Amino acid sequence: MTLEILTSDMLSGVRHGFFSRRGGASSGIFTGLNCGYGSSDQTEVVSINRGRVADAMEVDPDALVGVHQVHSPTVVTVDGPQTGDRPKADAIVTATPGLALSILTADCQPVLFADAQANVIGAAHAGWRGALDGVLEATLDAMEALGANRANTVAVIGPTISQRAYEVGPDFLDSFVAESPDNLRFFANGEGDRLQFDLPAFGLHRLRQAGIGQAEWTRHCTYSDPDRFYSYRRATHAKEADYGRLISAIKLLT
Structure with a gap:
């Protein structure tokens, strides 16, 4: 099966892709394009999958750079292939072609950024x-430090x-309302005291509030389409031992 790569017309000025799970070498609960070394999948199989992504992005495997994601607002700036341990961060930016x-x-938002005029790109978890x-917002700040203009920048979730x-409890809601009562609009009533949280709407709101173009x-x-996407929450509900990781990537056109 060939790779399935989702793209956006808004990012037409750069090579990019949100890769589904289709077209990979993994099997079992990971069947497909599992690109997460942090999973319990076989390391050599994950390397094969990542090699296929690198080929699709037209880069060497060591030029497919990433970070050790920890659910933080930390951003790293890179200007060459990574060696050694990946830095702990959740976003990465560059103005260097060829990376x-x-x-x-696996449910969280993959966000790809580009200011095609300034030749600066970013990716965030x-x-x-x-x-x-x-x-x-930190990703936009780091891109501007490389010469981007957020008014000219586009982002695709x-x-x-x-x-x-996305069902959550009252304590989850409290964290958002404590930041701003306006965040209540991203929640809908569920069963009992449960609520339904709109993560992509919240992401779009934050981007627009930050002044993105x-x-x-x-x-x-991800949850609703198991044939195409991995989902942490779906795997948890199914009592599966682990789950695959989807990859999203972006590269400047040289």
């Missing part, structure tokens, strides 16, 4: 904690968990 910035997700703590699949969500729900 493909990558982010892994924005779960609820990272988004609330400011990882999206890839496959992520949708509101209908354009932003959109691809409207793919």
